[in-house]
Amino acid sequence: xxxxxxxxxxxxxxxxxxxxxxxxxxxxxxxxxxxxxxxxxxxxxxxxxxxxxxxxxxxxxxxxxxxxxxxxxxxxxxxxxxxxxxxxxxxxxxxxxxxxxxxxxxxxxxxxxxxxxxxxxxxxxxxxxxxxxxxxxxxxxxxxxxxxxxxxxxxxxxxxxxxxxxxxxxxxxxxxxxxxxxxxxxxxxxxxxxxxxxxxxxxxxxxxxxxxxxxxxxxxxxxxxxxxxxxxxxxxxxxxxxxxxxxxxxxxxxxxxxxxxxxxxxxxxxxxxxxxxxxxxxxxxxxxxxxxxxxxxxxxxxxxxxxxxxxxxxxxxxxxxxxxxxxxxxxxxxxxxxxxxxxxxxxxxxxxxxxxxxxxxxxxxxxxxxxxxxxxxxxxxxxxxxxxxxxxxxxxxxx
Amino acid sequence: xxxxxxxxxxxxxxxxxxxxxxxxxxxxxxxxxxxxxxxxxxxxxxxxxxxxxxxxxxxxxxxxxxxxxxxxxxxxxxxxxxxxxxxxxxxxxxxxxxxxxxxxxxxxxxxxxxxxxxxxxxxxxxxxxxxxxxxxxxxxxxxxxxxxxxxxxxxxxxxxxxxxxxxxxxxxxxxxxxxxxxxxxxxxxxxxxxxxxxxxxxxxxxxxxxxxxxxxxxxxxxxxxxxxxxxxxxxxxxxxxxxxxxxxxxxxxxxxxxxxxxxxxxxxxxxxxxxxxxxxxxxxxxxxxxxxxxxxxxxxxxxxxxxxxxxxxxxxxxxxxxxxxxxxxxxxxxxxxxxxxxxxxxxxxxxxxxxxxxxxxxxxxxxxxxxxxxxxxxxxxxxxxxxxxxxxxxxxxxx
Numbered sequence: 001x002x003x004x005x006x007x008x009x010x011x012x013x014x015x016x017x018x019x020x021x022x023x024x025x026x027x028x029x030x031x032x033x034x035x036x037x038x039x040x041x042x043x044x045x046x047x048x049x050x051x052x053x054x055x056x057x058x059x060x061x062x063x064x065x066x067x068x069x070x071x072x073x074x075x076x077x078x079x080x081x082x083x084x085x086x087x088x089x090x091x092x093x094x095x096x097x098x099x100x101x102x103x104x105x106x107x108x109x110x111x112x113x114x115x116x117x118x119x120x121x122x123x124x125x126x127x128x129x130x131x132x133x134x135x136x137x138x139x140x141x142x143x144x145x146x147x148x149x150x151x152x153x154x155x156x157x158x159x160x161x162x163x164x165x166x167x168x169x170x171x172x173x174x175x176x177x178x179x180x181x182x183x184x185x186x187x188x189x190x191x192x193x194x195x196x197x198x199x200x201x202x203x204x205x206x207x208x209x210x211x212x213x214x215x216x217x218x219x220x221x222x223x224x225x226x227x228x229x230x231x232x233x234x235x236x237x238x239x240x241x242x243x244x245x246x247x248x249x250x251x252x253x254x255x256x257x258x259x260x261x262x263x264x265x266x267x268x269x270x271x272x273x274x275x276x277x278x279x280x281x282x283x284x285x286x287x288x289x290x291x292x293x294x295x296x297x298x299x300x301x302x303x304x305x306x307x308x309x310x311x312x313x314x315x316x317x318x319x320x321x322x323x324x325x326x327x328x329x330x331x332x333x334x335x336x337x338x339x340x341x342x343x344x345x346x347x348x349x350x351x352x353x354x355x356x357x358x359x360x361x362x363x364x365x366x367x368x369x370x371x372x373x374x375x376x377x378x379x380x381x382x383x384x385x386x387x388x389x390x391x392x393x394x395x396x397x398x399x
Numbered sequence: 400x401x402x403x404x405x406x407x408x409x410x411x412x413x414x415x416x417x418x419x420x421x422x423x424x425x426x427x428x429x430x431x432x433x434x435x436x437x438x439x440x441x442x443x444x445x446x447x448x449x450x451x452x453x454x455x456x457x458x459x460x461x462x463x464x465x466x467x468x469x470x471x472x473x474x475x476x477x478x479x480x481x482x483x484x485x486x487x488x489x490x491x492x493x494x495x496x497x498x499x500x501x502x503x504x505x506x507x508x509x510x511x512x513x514x515x516x517x518x519x520x521x522x523x524x525x526x527x528x529x530x531x532x533x534x535x536x537x538x539x540x541x542x543x544x545x546x547x548x549x550x551x552x553x554x555x556x557x558x559x560x561x562x563x564x565x566x567x568x569x570x571x572x573x574x575x576x577x578x579x580x581x582x583x584x585x586x587x588x589x590x591x592x593x594x595x596x597x598x599x600x601x602x603x604x605x606x607x608x609x610x611x612x613x614x615x616x617x618x619x620x621x622x623x624x625x626x627x628x629x630x631x632x633x634x635x636x637x638x639x640x641x642x643x644x645x646x647x648x649x650x651x652x653x654x655x656x657x658x659x660x661x662x663x664x665x666x667x668x669x670x671x672x673x674x675x676x677x678x679x680x681x682x683x684x685x686x687x688x689x690x691x692x693x694x695x696x697x698x699x700x701x702x703x704x705x706x707x708x709x710x711x712x713x714x715x716x717x718x719x720x721x722x723x724x725x726x727x728x729x730x731x732x733x734x735x736x737x738x739x740x741x742x743x744x745x746x747x748x749x750x751x752x753x754x755x756x757x758x759x760x761x762x763x764x765x766x767x768x769x770x771x772x773x774x775x776x777x778x779x780x781x782x783x784x785x786x787x788x789x790x791x792x793x794x795x796x797x798x
Contacts (some may be wrong), residue, residue, distance in 0.1 A: 037715065041722040043703070066690070066715040074693055074709060082707045291465065294473055304442070308481045310473060316436065316465040323440040323722055 003180055003207050004239040004260070008349040012231070012258035015348040018136040018208075018239050020086040021178035022078060022358040025053040026384060027239065027260040030251070030337040030346050031088060033264030033268065035061050037071075039079040039334075040268040044083040050331055051301065051338030054085060054139075059132045060092025064114045068134050072100045078137025082146045086262075086376045088139035089132045093163075093184065094243070097216065099145050106144060107162065125166040127171045133175035135199065139208070140328035142170040144184040146213035156188025160197050171204045180207035182241060188213065189222055198233035208239040211259070215244045223281060225252060231258045247342055248277070252357045255344055273328055274318045276305075277336040281367040285329070304328060338382055402606050403638040403659070411630070413656035414747040417607075417638050419485040419537040420577035421477060423453040426638065426659040427743050429650070429736040430487060432667065434460050436470075436480040438733075439667040443482040447636045447731055449702065450737030453484055453538075458531045459491025463513045463520060467533050476537025484754040487538035487662075488531045491522060492583065493642070496545050504608035506561065523533045524565040525572045532574035538607070541569040543583040545746060550636030555587025559596050570603045579606035581640060587612065588621055590628040597632035607638040607734045610658070614643045621650060647676070647739055648763055654743055655791045670725055670739055673717045674736040677706075678759065680766035684728070689714045702734035703727060708717070 004015040004027070018025040031087055032039045032047055035058045039047050045157075048053060050229040057077060062068065074080040077087050095112060097101050102113040107126040125129070128143035143166050161238035163186045174181045183206035187194030211230045213222050227242065234240060242254050251262055270277060274286040278298050283290075285297075293311040301307075305314060305328035317325030347356035403426070405415040415558075431438045434457045438446050446454060461467065462519035471606050473479040476486050477760055481786055494511060495502050498638060501512040508523040522530070527542035527566040542565050544558040562585045573580050586593030600608055611627045626641065633639060639662035641653050669676060673685040677697050682689075692710040700706075704713060706725035716724030739759075746755035 036719040036721055037712075038719075038721045038723045041726075043723065063541075065718065066711065070691055070711055073691070074711065080709070080712055082712075119748070243411070291471070292469055307784045310479070312465065312469055312473065313436075313481075314477055317467075319464065320435040320437075322435055323725065324437045324442060326722065327726075386509075 002238050004237065005219040007011040008353050010353040011350045013255050013348050013353045014258060014260065015041055015345040016260065017330065018260070020054070020180060022084060022086045022138050023053070023370045023388065025086055026345060028255050028341050029053055029261050030341050031056045031263040032334055033156065033263055033265045034081070035060060037077060037205050038066070041271070041323065041330045043083060044123070044192075046331055047334070048085065050334040052334060054088060055083060055136070056088045056090060058092070059128070059135060060095050060112060063093055064112070064129055064134060065116055068131050071181040073132045078136060087139040089135055089137035089141060091128045091132065093141070093144035093212070094146060097148050103177045105162075106166075109145070110143060116383055125169040129170050129175060133179060137179065139182055141182050141210065142167050142184050144186060146177060146186055147191060147348060148234045149189065149217035151188060153188065153190060156190065159271065160186040160188060160193055164197065164200050167201055171174065171206065182208040182210050184212040184243070185209040187226070187229050187230065188219060189226060190232045191225055194226050194229040195233050198230040199342065201232045206238065208241060209234050210241040210243050211241050214242070215246055215250070220253070223250075224257065227254060227257050227259070239240070248279070249361055251340065252360055260373075264350065267337055268330050271329035273334050274329065277333045278330055279362055281361050285311065297332060301332065301335060301339070302333045304350070309344050338371055401409035401637050403636065405636070406684040408753040412658060412752045414744040415659065417659070419445050419579060420483045421483060421537050421655050422452070424485055425744060426608040427654050427740050428452055428456045428660050429740050430660065430662040431683065432478070432662055432664045435464075435478060436461060438742040440670070440729050442724065443572060445730055446482065446733070447484065449733040451622065453487060454482060455489060456534070456536075457489045457491070457512060458527070458534060459537070460535060462530055463511070463740050464515055465789055467530050473534045477535060488534055488536035488540060490540040490542045492528045492543035492546060492611070496547050502763070504561075506564075509542060516715065522567040527770055528572050528574060528580065536578065536781060538579045538581055539574060540581050540609065541566050541583050543585060543611050544588050545585055546616070548588065550587060552587065552589060555589065556592060559585040559592055559717060563599050565598065565599055566603055568736065570605065581605055581607040581609050582628050583611040583642070584611040585612045586625070586629065587723050588625060589618060589623055593625050593628040594632050597629040601633045605637065607640060609634050609640040609642050611642050613641070614645055614649075617720065619649065619652070622649075624755065625658065626653060626656050626658070646677070648760055651743065655752070655756060666736055667729050670728035670732050673724075673728065675728055676732045678701075678762050680763055684710065684714050685717055696731060700731065700734060700738070701766050702731045720767045761769070
């Protein structure tokens with residue numbers, strides 16, 4: 001019996017429950033990102049109230065600051081950060097791409113230079129697993145080596161093969177004691193390499209498999225083809241996690257292919273730039289058109305931003321640089337994604353996922369949310385790329 | 400019958416209840432500052448949970464942004480900002496000192512230049528009252544003209560006399576309909592001028608009286624002498640409000656003289672710089688000595704920061720620049736002050752305020768909270784002056 005129970009299937013899409021040592025995760029699931037042991041701007045009780053079952057922390061960042069020793073001594077991440085639900089920790093593999101100027105890789109290990117104090121952190125695949133176990137992660141990710149969009153085929157193959165050797169070393173050290181260990185398949189941007197990687201990783205007996213190294217700048221059709229090539233080779237009874245996604249439309253496209261789990265900094269990062277996620281597209285609250293708009297942000301959304309405040313008040317908070325604006329938009333965006341996932345699960349159970357996805361995409365395409373008002377001059381433009389968790393070449397990709 | 404019911408007296412100190420259109424305020428009371436219609440970093444539900452009965456907003460700032468029209472159309476400040484308790488609005492008089500480079504005053508009105516867009520806002524005393532009524536303030540403050548510490552006696556007398564003429568104009572326009580109108584006595588730093596001002600303002604029939612123009616840099620003994628000179632001339636049955644205070648020790652000193660209400664940006668501003676207010680003095684959480692400290696911030700404090708997290712986690716949040724750290728420290732500091740006020744009321748009721756104050760001061764003087772560990776190098780030094788709500792020569796004194 002695997003940790004996943006599939007309750008319903010609709011085409012390749014599926015709805016189920018993943019059992020972890022700290023409770024059940026309803027899938028398809030969206031995981032809020034709490035890189036530094038906090039989902040940016042939120043109290044863990046708010047994360048729970050937004051509908052999230054599980055969150056993601058980053059073992060690489062936490063190992064550098066505040067350090068694994070402290071978190072272990074505190075009783076693990078759950079106690080340290082006050083979140084009693086499941087936690088997945090990312091291994092730091094992605095930082096080999098996003099922080100490539102301050103990392104190096106050899107066959108034995110990955111070496112990171114701390115952006116905080118310049119110290120070096122050398123991590124073998126085995127250490128990546130044991131560090132995450134010491135953090136008390138419910139889901140431990142293998143150390144992998146992705147490649148960026150635009151890398152050569154030879155570089156992709158070499159990194160993928162190393163990922164395979166590292167995966168076997170991680171698997172040999174499965175921490176057990178109720179933790180789940182997830183493999184990560186790679187393969188660059190070639191369908192055959194993707195298939196081979198998925199078949200190999202899928203055969204190692206992991207508790208779940210992540211599709212890694214995508215949503216790094218490639219076009220959507222490439223992302224879809226690479227994901228399809230990967231998923232076709234994976235065992236049907238274990239959970240599948242697409243790392244670092246995304247927009248509503250991307251999430252539904254990947255659910256359609258059979259993905260069960262997602263994470264992304266988009267809801268927190270968009271909130272910081274003043275954007276609300278809605279079923280009609282993004283609503284850029286900083287626009288002057290919302291200055292006197294006393295309507296709720298989104299009519300039927302159950303989040304505090306929508307039930308207790310107006311667009312005009314939220315815009316006022318953003319204009320005044322007030323933290324409550326950031327908080328309320330973050331809560332809204334998380335609620336939007338967990339609500340989307342809940343509706344997705346219902347649609348799958350009812351056997352109407354295709355229609356559900358088509359309706360959601362059509363409504364997004366109509367894109368009425370942002371209207372056509374001019375941007376309000378006093379505010380800076382929002383950042384250019386927010387759809388991906390994995391934003392290369394930044395030292396702090398933490399939502 | 401006045402809006403204040405005095406339930407207990409102990410020397411000059413008194414404990415009571417102030418009735419407003421949005422509920423009762425237990426006095427002595429500390430009012431959190433929500434300059435821009437939000438207490439920095441907090442949800443109004445959290446402000447309530449911290450034990451605050453009433454908060455302060457700034458009519459001058461709100462008139463400039465987002466504008467009185469919008470807030471009035473939203474149904475008033477309570478609806479706009481989601482706070483259903485009492486609200487006191489400051490008139491903008493203090494900005495005549497703190498923003499003196501961008502303000503001018505003549506007999507008819509004060510003129511402010513907006514720091515946001517350079518536009519001019521000219522406000523007569525009558526308009527100051529009607530603007531606050533349109534905001535739906537429960538307590539409306541007169542427009543006054545304070546002077547800074549170091550001003551000449553002649554300037555202080557002239558400003559005080561203008562304050563008196565403006566007070567009479569405000570009083571003639573008492574907005575009624577359940578709102579309370581508070582006069583502000585001035586008098587610079589001369590005891591006789593203070594006494595005369597208090598006698599005059601105290602005779603105009605206001606619902607409460609504020610002592611203004613203090614805590615602007617003068618020594619504590621001057622502050623105490625000026626307050627005592629003012630309070631001696633005020634009617635005994637109406638509420639007394641000291642504007643812009645302060646530290647635990649200062650608050651208790653003023654309660655001892657008979658003050659009932661306070662406001663200050665200290666709890667929010669100290670939180671921003673990483674300092675926790677405790678009965679043993681300020682605890683500078685950024686210090687390296689708290690890095691591995693898994694104890695609660697303050698043992699018997701009921702706030703979320705103290706009951707659900709450790710010093711080490713709070714310090715980690717501050718080190719990582721995470722908003723939750725700011726939030727939790729703000730909640731803690733507000734809870735500290737509302738708890739201090741609750742204990743003060745109990746001590747007055749029990750007739751042991753003098754002993755209570757002496758014990759509190761002795762414990763603060765011992766000042767064990769901060770320890771003697773070195774400052775942690777990666778963090779900037781905290782701002783130099785945080786004890787006063789009223790910080791001259793800054794364009795954004797909003798906590």
